[in-house]
Amino acid sequence: MxxxxxxxxxxxxxxxxxxxxxxxxxxxxxxxxxxxxxxxxxxxxxxxxxxxxxxxxxxxxxxxxxxxxxxxxxxxxxxxxxxxxxxxxxxxxxxxxxxxxxxxxxxxxxxxxxxxxxxxxxxxxxxxxxxxxxxxxxxxxxxxxxxxxxxxxxxxSSRDPYVTDRFNEALKYMEERLDQEISREELSKLYHMNPVYFSRAFQKIYKLTPMQMLRKLRLQQAKQMLEYTDYTIEHISQRCGYYDASHFSKVFRGEYGRGPAEYRKSIEYTKTNIATP
Incomplete structure (x- = not known):
């Protein structure tokens, strides 16, 4: 056979x-x-x-x-x-x-x-x-x-868990340069990645695009400076990458529901009441 x-x-x-x-x-x-x-x-x-x-x-x-x-x-x-x-x-x-x-x-x-x-x-x-x-x-x-x-x-699968500290270098880069102009392309070069791919990968981990994260880090620093320093609003806005103080105030209000000056006053009021016996 x-x-x-x-x-x-x-x-x-x-x-x-x-x-x-x-x-x-x-x-x-x-x-x-x-x-x-x-x-x-x-x-x-x-x-x-x-x-x-x-x-x-x-x-x-x-x-x-x-x-x-x-x-x-x-x-x-x-x-x-x-x-x-x-x-x-x-x-x-x-x-x-x-x-x-x-x-x-x-x-x-x-x-x-x-x-x-x-x-x-x-x-x-x-x-x-x-x-x-x-x-x-x-x-x-x-x-x-x-x-x-x-x-x-x-x-x-592409749904395999991501290493959540993978973009720590990008976060550190942003945090050290909050007063400077930073682009998505600039950040993507840290990883030799296409800017579009980099943005997608970053967003999958943090649920924010790199530019949204940069904005969040800037506003967080501004908030801390308003709470713990006596710097002027103009100085804080520049230190946080906003060279137009009025634009900074608008963005801050949109995030926190009140402008920088109002926020600082509310913090001072809270501190005073806590300190008063």
Whole structure:
């Protein structure tokens, strides 16, 4: 008894690379194929139109073609990646028929790494028919491992918890420069991020855009200065980044329900009553 197997899988491997780095920054990077990038060492932040994800050792990142993405790491790392086009059946895109998450935790990392090393070794050899079959088979095996890992719950969602201290550097930067002009673009450069992506990621953590947070920090400082110093309203407004005292008073009133002078008087009244026996 015999069986005839018709292949329904058409795979084209375009490159197989090992990347080692001290720090890594890809900003608005666009490619024409899929990139399957396994993190053997390190941790990265990756952002795209799909959302924002933190990927660490043992995870695979899948970058879609013709969609800009960022990859940022401030630590030493090693990535195993291959660029690929894959089709099944009547030319349908493999990744559309079998949608995978942006970041996936690999179930058997040592086996994945071993198979990748085989793929890399074959890729560096001279081309021949048998070699191409082996390359395609190993690439298919790696895709199979990714799919099986997804079934076991390895798919990572953009709803994964964020590291809440991630933007502490931006907050500190704002707090130290409340009397200066600060833009979203300026803050995003601290993280080598696209300003739009930075603003979205920041807002997901703090429920405020960076500029709304800057306004909040300025008004909080103004409030403290009104409570604990004798500085004039004009001086406080300048120290808090408002060079027009009347505009500062309007913004302060909108936030706290009374103008700076009224607020200071109410604080003084409260302190006096508390101090009076």
């Amino acid at each position: 015999s069986s005839i197997i018709h292949s329904q899988f058409d795979i084209t491997v375009l490159d197989v690379i090992k990347i080692q780095y001290q720090k890594r920054v890809l900003f608005d990077y666009v490619q024409s194929c899929y990139t399957v990038s396994y993190i053997q060492k390190g941790e990265v932040l990756t952002t795209s139109s799909e959302g924002e994800y933190v990927a660490s050792a043992g995870d695979v990142m899948i970058h879609r073609p013709n969609e800009p993405f960022n990859v940022i790491s401030k630590m030493e790392g090693v990535h195993y990646l291959f660029n690929i086009n894959a089709k099944v059946k009547d030319g349908d895109n493999f990744f559309k028929l079998f949608p995978l998450g942006k970041v996936i935790r690999i179930r058997d990392q040592s086996e994945y790494e071993r198979r990748f090393d085989e793929l890399r070794s074959l890729w560096l050899q001279e081309e021949e028919d048998f070699r191409n079959v082996q390359v395609g088979s190993l690439a298919f095996f790696l895709l199979y491992e990714i799919m099986e890992s997804t079934k076991l719950g390895g798919r990572r």
